[in-house]
Amino acid sequence: MSLSQKMNALWAYANPKKFLATTERVLPFFWASAAVAIVVGLAWGFFFTPDDYRQGSTVKIIYLHVPSAMLAINAWLMMLVTSLVWLVRRHHVSALAARAAAPIGATMTVIALLTGAIWGQPMWGTWWAWDPRLTSFLILFLFYLGYIALWEAIEDPETAADLTSVLCIVGSVFAVLSRYAVNFWNQGLHQGASLSLDKEEHVADVFYYPLLVSIAGFILLFIALVLYRTGTEIRARRIRALMARERVAA
Amino acid sequence: MTLTVTDLVIARGGVPVLEGLSFTLNPGRALVLRGPNGIGKTTLLRCVAGLQPPVSGRIEGAGDTIAYAGHSDGIKPTLTVAENLTFWARVFGAGSIGPALDAYELNDLTDRHAGNLSAGQKRRLGLARLLVTGRPIWVLDEPTVSLDRSAVEMFAGAVRAHLAQGGSALIATHIELGLEAELLEVGPYKARPAPLDDFDGGFL
Amino acid sequence: MIALLLRDLKLSLRAGGGFGLGLAFFLIVTTLVPFSVGPQSALLATIAPGVLWLGALLACLLSLDRLLALDWEDGSLDLLATAPLPLEGVVSIKALAHWITTGLPLVLAAPVLGVLLNLPAPGYGWLVVSLILGTPALSVIGTFGAALTVGLKRGGLLLSLLVLPLYVPTLIFGAEVARRGAAGMETATPLLMLSGISAAVIALLPFASATVLRINLR
Structure with missing residues (x-):
């Protein structure tokens, strides 16, 4: 298949009916593999890795903290992409996927903040510090709240999709700006990235592999949740559309 | 056109x-x-x-x-009749508001605040706006x-x-x-x- | 365009509240701060630049929900959208009118309120400079928020929820300029960042605001 044919094949899933039929088939696989990967990753990480020589057993919260933090950001990126697709191609499924991902991203942000606080208490001696990373995540959470609230507030679904998409794009720019502003404003306590291509930098291999499994599990869980919630949004929209049709016919 | x-x-x-x-x-x-x-x-x-x-x-x-007039007239109650009309005339770059005032017999009301007009008078003012658009x-x-x-x-x-x-x-x-x-x-x-x-x- | 600016200024003068309310709010917030943190002048001097910036920001926020909502309710926005003015120009002028009636008075009042909070002497100039550079961005960003929520019945609270996170970069750099200035430190970097943000926001955000407004007018 040429690239354009592949793209056309991909756009076919923008049809809600096709989307529902397909996700119904693949969802069980995603649920199962997410469960397996998360159970394996967490069990491996919690019970079969040594304690860190400096951080002791507290380091093990990394298996929840890092995946949720990654997804908190990547969920927003996904919303940005699907918003752009909606604005350019007007595929309703795309807009609904953005709507479906927002509460998941917000939850991931909260998990990252909470696990970070639980980790920070023994390590830094404080639940919260106005460290750039922590602060950025808090701001990201506010962006999620605003985005979700705007979706909820607008009645007309198409208007809501348009407005939230523009908000997502403008918000992304401001989120990046905030990240730099916050970096400038306070240098932080937070350690460097846990995962990095630079071998010197990232965590030791013994922690690394269970972490990868756990991240994979979280990603699968995220995909499953987004597909499932998008399906719910599609059905809700269909009910709305059918009811509107009844009203017109009456 | x-x-x-x-x-x-x-x-x-x-x-x-x-x-x-x-x-x-x-x-x-x-x-x-x-x-x-x-x-x-x-x-x-x-x-x-x-x-x-x-x-x-x-x-x-x-x-x-197109000059559009919908259900609401876009009239500001704190501006006078003349000020309301002049504003739209300037936005549309059209000439004087005199003919519009004449056509809807608003000449006696020019210095009245639009908020004090009756519903019908407001409507007349809203329709007079069409005449100053020049469209x-x-x-x-x-x-x-x-x-x-x-x-x-x-x-x-x-x-x-x-x-x-x-x-x-x-x-x-x-x-x-x-x-x-x-x-x-x-x-x-x-x-x-x-x-x-x-x-x-x-x-x- | 000028006609629109003059009309908006005239309206906010006649309706009252345009100039006065924001200023009064700023004064009250500044007065309440010593009640909540205590009257020690050293403490007040430390937090004065930040408090004044935050007060100005909140005062700006206060009048945003009326920025476009009044024109929406009486149908003026429909008529303006069919008028020869580009909607991007309309929202820019609206933001400018908001700045003149809200931002500018705040800039002028800030040094007076600085006295109340024991702002250190070198801080006055920097406070005014940072506010002059920063408040236009607040008005323009606020106009975007107002355009997003214009069609909603109770948009006021949502407007704050949407706009406040967008205010973060401006607040950080603006307050940083004022704070460093008051402490006698070098201010060039945050000042440049603040100016950059304001310039970019003024140049680009009206397009987003106009887009959003067109969607809301449908």
Whole structure:
């Protein structure tokens, strides 16, 4: 298949009916593999890795903290992409996927903040510090709240999709700006990235592999949740559309 | 400037309300839209005025030629009658407000705050705004609401004068204006509900 | 365009509240701060630049929900959208009118309120400079928020929820300029960042605001 044919094949899933039929088939696989990967990753990480020589057993919260933090950001990126697709191609499924991902991203942000606080208490001696990373995540959470609230507030679904998409794009720019502003404003306590291509930098291999499994599990869980919630949004929209049709016919 | 509408489909709240609508409005002519409440006359006028995109179909000759008057008049209660009109005259880059004041007998009210006007007087002020836009095609949504009989006469006179100067008017109204206008009954163009098995981007 | 600016200024003068309310709010917030943190002048001097910036920001926020909502309710926005003015120009002018009636008075009042909070002497100039550079961005960003929420019945609270996160970069750099200035430190970097943000926001955000407004007018 040429690239354009592949793209056309991909756009076919923008049809809600096709989307529902397909996700119904693949969802069980995603649920199962997410469960397996998360159970394996967490069990491996919690019970079969040594304690860190400096951080002791507290380091093990990394298996929840890092995946949720990654997804908190990547969920927003996904919303940005699907918003752009909606604005350019007007595929309703795309807009609904953005709507479906927002509460998941917000939850991931909260998990990252909470696990970070639980980790920070023994390590830094404080639940919260106005460290750039922590602060950025808090701001990201506010962006999620605003985005979700705007979706909820607008009645007309198409208007809501348009407005939230523009908000997502403008918000992304401001989120990046905030990240730099916050970096400038306070240098932080937070350690460097846990995962990095630079071998010197990232965590030791013994922690690394269970972490990868756990991240994979979280990603699968995220995909499953987004597909499932998008399906719910599609059905809700269909009910709305059918009811509107009844009203017109009456 | 001729306004041509071809095979128009328009939607309100994502649901098609009118379809297959075509008409032509030539200079010097008036077209009166008729139809029951909720049929989509307001939506049609907003589409023609460019406030709302149609689902499909073409609208030609609209854009910078349209002067639109909807249900609300855009009148600021804290400004005087003259200030309200002058503002719109300057926005549209048109000349003096004198003729507009004359046409709707607003000369005695020029220094009154618009907030102190009666509903009918406000409406007259809102319609007077059309005269200061200098635009050839008037698109009017229920222009005679809250006007008394003599004010309706003023309005009909203003439309007649506008048509005589080569302008045209597209009016949704239920009352007889005494104009030589063509009638367009939009009821027959009511959109049929989309077939149910076609489950597409519109969720139907 | 000028006609629109003059009309908006005239309206906010006549309706009252335009100039006065924001200023009064700023004064009250500044007065309440010593009640909540205590009257020690050293403490007040430390937090004065930040408190004044935050007060100005909140005062700006206060009048945003009326920025476009009044024109929306009486149908003026419909008529303006069909007028020869580009909608991008309309929202820019609206933001400018908001700045003149809200931002500018705040800039002028800030040094006076600085006295109340014991702002250190070198801080006055920097406070005014940072506010002059920063408040236009607040008005323009606020106009975007107002355009997003204009069609909503109770948009006021949502407007704050949407706009406040967008205010973060401006607040950080603006307050940083004032704070460093008051402490006698070098201010060039945050000042440049603040100016950059304001310039970019003024140049680009009106397009987003106009887009959003068109969607809301449909």
